[in-house]
Amino acid sequence: MVTIYDTEALEAIRRRTAVQPHRMKLFRNALFKNARDWDAALETLPENARADFARSVDFECLDLAERHDSEIDGASKLIFQTRDANLIESVVLRPKTGRTSVCVSSQVGCACYCSFCATGMMGFSRNLTTAEILDQVTQSNRVVRPEGRAIRNVVFMGMGEPLLNLDNVFAAVDALKAAPLFNLTGSRITVSTVGIPDAMNRFTSEFPDVQLALSLHSARQAARERLMPQARKYPLDELREALVAATARGKVMIEYLMLAGVNDREEDYLALENYLKGLSVHVNIIPFNEFAGGDLRGTPLPERKRFAARLKAAGFDVTLRYSLGSDIAAACGQLVQRKQKESVA
Ligand code: SF4
Structure with missing residues (x-):
């Protein structure tokens, strides 16, 4: 199976299924521009190609496990579960002045142990894959879409040290900039180290x-x-x-x-x-x-x-x-720790 972010592999499937380029564009727009669910996006493809796409493409690798909306400002914390049952956090920020942003995680836990950071106390489990990083953006877009918003900035300041997951973070940044996918300019992406x-x-x-x-x-x-x-x-x-x-x-x-x-x-x-x-x-x-x-x-x-x-x-x-989000445990890693404790109890 290929991920929805693998443009070359997707192009190969398009050729195999004889989907016209303009239908493919509609499909991509549905997913990345209009933040539709993947089954709704599939409906933009010709009927005879849908089953092949559904079988061949991995559309989503994270489950949205929890959502916490701040009552005092525009932040929402999203907790995602990976397929191997790890929890990671993303934070959607809706500043009054400025663009809607999402702060994404790049690792499960972190090996840097900064003393001011709740994630630093969790230890390191593993790097996130490129698809797991990008899925946070795709799903955050779906969260803000009903409000008439779109994610305009992506900030790598969530769980993990991005530059210790260099290959996957580089590939994620490439995808964020890619016109057929997220189409963000470099100035809308921040990587923190x-x-x-x-x-x-x-x-x-x-x-x-x-x-x-x-x-x-x-x-x-x-x-x-x-x-x-x-x-x-x-x-x-x-x-x-x-x-x-x-x-x-x-x-x-x-x-x-x-x-x-x-x-x-x-x-x-x-x-x-x-x-x-x-x-x-x-x-x-x-x-x-x-x-x-x-x-x-x-x-x-x-x-x-x-x-x-x-x-x-x-x-x-x-x-x-x-x-932002001080009422929803905004310290990086804090909500994940709480949820982990709940599931152990
Ligand atoms: S997540 Fe960031 S702040 Fe927290 S320990 Fe890792 S590098 Fe330090």
């Missing part, structure tokens, strides 16, 4: 037009290692070289989660300003969603505002982010 220099270099040379985000969180080596064990492997000076190369191709998003007493003091600010000096970056100051099991606390909003204002005054592009 903890900072793996070699993989960042590969990513930026393969996809110079796709947005790269670096989870920096501290420009002091010791503080960064406390937050992100991967930082021991990839020290800040090595990371900066990759950042210089990446920013030569376009602006890089810098994610900075503000944590009380950890990365929000005077020395933290000065280290950050110095580290980013001269680079083409956009800094996102992010609030922390506290979760059970973590002992970190978020920096209060007035201090986050002051920190952001100083960066702005120093000449950086800065966005002060507000948490």
Whole structure:
């Protein structure tokens, strides 16, 4: 069986079943543009080809297990179950100003063990396949379609470190950009990383037009290692070289989660300003969603505002982010952990 995202294999089936190209286009539009169910999409094909397509094509590899809609903002958390009974999360975001986005997972669990992340506490199970990554986008599109919306941005910031699943993530980005499939421009796709220099270099040379985000969180080596064990492997000076190369191709998003007493003091600010000096970056100051099991606390909003204002005054592009979906356990991995516990109990 081939996946619905395998355009070459699908073309072979089209030829075999003698489906006209314009009918194939209708079929694709039904699935990817109009977010129809696969059985409704099949009806756009000639009747004599439907059984062959239904037999040969794997249309869906994830089951939507749960949906949690925020009552205070436009976020929806979707929990999907894979065929081997793993749970992963995607988050649909409907910001008041801006385009409807989905934040997708790239792995089941994560091997990076960031101390501020609920997923980091789950350990790593496996990489998601390209189809499992893309299915999150397809099904999120179906969720928002009845609202007259469409997914316009895809962000790889869910469970897992995308650049540790390089081949499948690269293939997923190709499919997201492909005209017969999702047809998104590179600027509508963001891949976020903890900072793996070699993989960042590969990513930026393969996809110079796709947005790269670096989870920096501290420009002091010791503080960064406390937050992100991967930082021991990839020290800040090595990371900066990759950042210089990446920013030569376009602006890089810098994610900075503000944590009380950890990365929000005077020395933290000065280290950050110095580290980013001269680079083409956009800094996102992010609030922390506290979760059970973590002992970190978020920096209060007035201090986050002051920190952001100083960066702005120093000449950086800065966005002060507000948490979306804080009433639906927005910390990455939190809902999956809860559901796993329920199924064990
Ligand atoms: S923040 Fe990202 S890279 Fe770090 S543990 Fe969580 S999912 Fe993994």
